Amino acid sequence: MRTAYREQLAALCDQLAEMCGMAADAMLHASNALLLADLELAEQVISDHDRISDKWRRAEESAVRLLALQQPVAGDLRKVVGSLHVGADIERMGALAVHVANIARRRHPHHAVPDEVRGLFTEMADVAVQLARTAQEVLRSPDPKKAAQLRDKDDVVDTRHRHLFTVLMDREWQSGVCSAVDVALLGRFYERFADHAVEIGRRVVFEATGGLPMHKQLA
Secondary structure (H helix, E strand, O other): OHHHHHHHHHHHHHHHHHHHHHHHHHHHHHHHHHHHOOHHHHHHHHHHHHHHHHHHHHHHHHHHHHHHHHOOOHHHHHHHHHHHHHHHHHHHHHHHHHHHHHHHHHHOOOOOOOHHHHHHHHHHHHHHHHHHHHHHHHHHOOOHHHHHOHHHHHHHHHHHHHHHHHHHHOOOOOOHHHHHHHHHHHHHHHHHHHHHHHHHHHHHHHHHHOOOOOOOOOO
């Protein structure tokens, strides 16, 4: 009986790790669609999101079933309860990648990102995808120290996000109001994506230690 329980718990962790990898892929493809004005890639990200949502529903059902039937305690209880929060974070990450792809699709065949901020978005995209990959790793092989480091890596995204507003407020901005709105929204999407990856790391620390590190408030 307990062997089956352990197998179900391991399967749940694997489901979450796979979901996180899918969210990383989604943001990678959405970013390429954005920076390359690739309509086909944008459409793929949008249509593929249902796969993440479906996997999350199955993972959620598994977690609730474990709570109801196995009544886990201590570390196992933290892991099962944490999985519900982690799955929701990952689903939001996938949705944020879709938001990026939607802007790329809406502005096609033009580039949604003006040249003056292209470098900033290239860097934010790279770091956001790296954060998601690291979150996937710590979900598959929990490492509290590595999970806690996600917050430090997220500082790059926060810094670039703040700099975007400096550029937008500059009198030299020549790309118009619509482009400014796109840039502001996109910056927020990347910041939020990174924040959710950090929150996953925080949950992994909690599951392993029972303590919660300092974290950013998610709006």
